[in-house]
Amino acid sequence: MGALSKMKVIDLTQVLSGPYCTMVLGDMGAEVIKVEKYPHGDDTRQMGPFIEGESACYMMVNRNKKGMRVNLKHEKGKQILYRLVESADVLVENFRPGVAAKLGIDYETLKEINPGLIYCSISGYGQTGPYRNKGGFDIMAQGLSGIMSMTGEQGGEPVKVGIAIHDIAAAMTALYHILVAYIHKLNIGEGQYIDISLVDSGLAWTVWEAAAYFGAGEIPRPNGTRHRVSAPYQGFRTQDGSVLVGAANQKLWEKFCLNVVGKPEWITDPRFREGVDRQANVDTLAQLIQEIFITKPSQYWLDKMEAEGIPCGPILSYDQALQNEHILARDMVQEVEHPVAGKVKTLGFPGKLSATPGHIYRPAPTLGQHSEEILQSLRFSAEEIKQLQEEDVI
């Protein structure tokens, strides 16, 4: 039984950040009821690729949830939500600011029904501030936070981080705030409102960059694979691919000179003697190492560095990553049986809890799969449920 088995969550979110957050609550044992909009549900249900007609993206972030479809624009739909709220601990929504109030399902309204409710809103820019009404996707948040401006080839244009980093940041930030609020509720019985934005969530992760900027006015720029203050700490091309080198301190650097590249003279070379020297001459240093690394295959260099205890590794493509022996040994690829799509692969649990491990309790729901079951549990009669269907409420 998961650690959150007493927690009941209403999930009004769609696409990535909200669903990822509530998926983790489900992984940890919470009862998550995903309430999808009428008629088509979560927008990702339309996003490919599809497996037997079911969206792979949808299935990936909606395991461990029950699903119902409710037309919240319909008065009767709103009444269903109100009844769900009576016994819920947590509600998560990612409407644009203002929409929940217009629908009559904002925090001010729902806390009257259940003062213990933890109500978490996720939006692009948050519920306050001059940009609150703008439409904001992950890419705009990457642009606004400066994260894009520090990612890219050295001297090149900013590029997007390969994953939707601000969406994920909002998911993580919503998640831990919900858990903190739930601990407060367990202690005191009181609920509260949580305002999460994509922009703030990612920005809060730029701590090294903030230290360098506030401390010395340094502005991070695209820098390829390089570390900003440590060298050599970057990727090099080899005869047959690329490897990453992390000779991040003096001891490792000296081992690297002596026993990896066979350049003992670099240790006393005034350009490279100390960390600050190597950083000041990083271009020259990188070029010299590159000329040596290109002459042998990746495995040769990895073996040499590992023998010296120098942190190093390959740059894997994503398919290689998901087939890597260590990643598989860590159970990071799992399988779930879906009623329509069949056996589907999914990512495993990043944290290993000894007493209350994450668990795949159920696959992602098909649209409206648990509508009837949930309505019955809310004391709706068979007759009422039939009527709700006829009136396009569910």
Add this chain to the structure above:
Amino acid sequence: MGALSKMKVIDLTQVLSGPYCTMVLGDMGAEVIKVEKYPHGDDTRQMGPFIEGESACYMMVNRNKKGMRVNLKHEKGKQILYRLVESADVLVENFRPGVAAKLGIDYETLKEINPGLIYCSISGYGQTGPYRNKGGFDIMAQGLSGIMSMTGEQGGEPVKVGIAIHDIAAAMTALYHILVAYIHKLNIGEGQYIDISLVDSGLAWTVWEAAAYFGAGEIPRPNGTRHRVSAPYQGFRTQDGSVLVGAANQKLWEKFCLNVVGKPEWITDPRFREGVDRQANVDTLAQLIQEIFITKPSQYWLDKMEAEGIPCGPILSYDQALQNEHILARDMVQEVEHPVAGKVKTLGFPGKLSATPGHIYRPAPTLGQHSEEILQSLRFSAEEIKQLQEEDVI
């Protein structure tokens, strides 16, 4: 009073992932005691830039902690830790796997002292699996998870994500697992062991990519600022800078054609008619848009797109981000008074909790600042403390 005001945390970590995790616990009201190694403390104390001799990086991720210095290789140092553990809820460490056991402070040992202890280990590759003993920094995790391989210019080499994304991922993953385990402890009284790795933590965020790979064998590659399945959704150069465009659905696309670039003919152009067409011809489309966007300044395009409700935004440099009106309005830049460094700027709280908001209770500690105070609270006499100092234990 913060939501976690009853939680007591022992922080044996250094550098980024562990300290970030415990900082957030402190922001939420937990009592965090950072135990630094003898004699020099957390390695980041040696990392620049410095403000009045204090490391800006150290100060950035160690607010809201009390600090003591303990030589854990000394038998008397170990005894201090054992006494701390008696009343602790949480211990976080990021030694290389095996080191805690060698020091006699592993979970198996400490749970005998306090069965309610939540013991969280953070490491590069985790406590199990074939790579467990390798040295792993953020950059190696970016290489192994495939995240680096999907970040970079279109058709270019992989680049590092601008921030230490796997370090932060491990911080977040440790954080929410600790909170989940604490909820379990509040319910049942039982502690547990948590194994967190940098690699697993970041990999678990690649959900869209996993869906595309497991669902259709698609392998994500560096793609500049572009979205993988939506177009136009990327950056364009303007007369005086760059802007991001997110015309991600049919309605927004048609508004974009009609009222932003003045190309109504694109709507019926077979190359761009539907989303799949635009994706198939994204190179041509991007080039055509680029030719138009370069003719006017950024603000012109942002105004036009905002008038149409098309998500859009600038690509800010990091200094611009930290001075942006919205980011400041969201309180994302705050100030803390440090006893040595004076007034220091720091990042604010990404989540806004209505009842138990995050708070800056205290600045980062100087090395050993609270050693005496904490030892006194652990019933060490003045005489004993003096002896511990003389014997290089604290």
